[in-house]
Amino acid sequence: MKKIIALCTLMLLVSAPVFAQKYASVNAKRANIRACAGTKCAIKWYAWRYTPVIMVKTNEDKSWVLVKDFEGYSGWISASLLSPNGGMSAKVDLNVRKSPSSNADIVCTVEKGYPFKYISKKGSWIQVEDDPADPKDGKCEGWVYNVNLWGFFKQ
Incomplete structure (x- = not known):
């Protein structure tokens, strides 16, 4: 019985957690995707209205979101420029x-x-x-x- 419990515990510890990806789309005509969370950070690329992104994480006050596009490019966007619409x-x-x-x-x-x-x-x-x-x-x-x-x- 101890072996079964130990095996189950080990399986729980080593199995990777599965998280549902959160999507959003850009709701501005054009949005700056930046190297870090802030308007003083360098612009890496631009995203246009309706561009879908995966939300990776937010900064501490949730005013900026690290996003990734369909090609894997990532950067930070102001949370106010994102929409839950498709x-x-x-x-x-x-x-x-x-x-x-x-x-x-x-x-x-x-x-x-x-x-x-x-x-x-x-x-x-x-x-x-x-x-x-x-x-x-x-x-x-x-x-x-x-x-x-x-x-x-x-x-």
């Missing part, structure tokens, strides 16, 4: 289609990393829309096959 990023260069079919007309083409807002789902297809950085570019709304997207949506 966001998606293109995992590859892709075509956005008029309807949920690979035979449907192409509405627009976007580059890898392009962010979208989740609208709805139909089978393996996700309906998305963007918020273009320049209004002259026009809105891109349509359907994308789900394996080409990374992110989450709030149900």
Whole structure:
């Protein structure tokens, strides 16, 4: 009996804890992702509205969040610039289609990393829309096959 208890205890101690990942999306037109938690820290990269991120940790007062994107790039963002609403990023260069079919007309083409807002789902297809950085570019709304997207949506 002691061996069984010892074995169970050992298994509990060496097994890795499993944590649910927390997702958020950028809710600003453009957000600075920084090297540390503060406005004086260097800007590492920019994220656009609807860019999905994994929240890794917060600073002590929870005003800054360390985030990671779908390619593993990480940095700090002000917590006020994050939303629990869904966001998606293109995992590859892709075509956005008029309807949920690979035979449907192409509405627009976007580059890898392009962010979208989740609208709805139909089978393996996700309906998305963007918020273009320049209004002259026009809105891109349509359907994308789900394996080409990374992110989450709030149900």
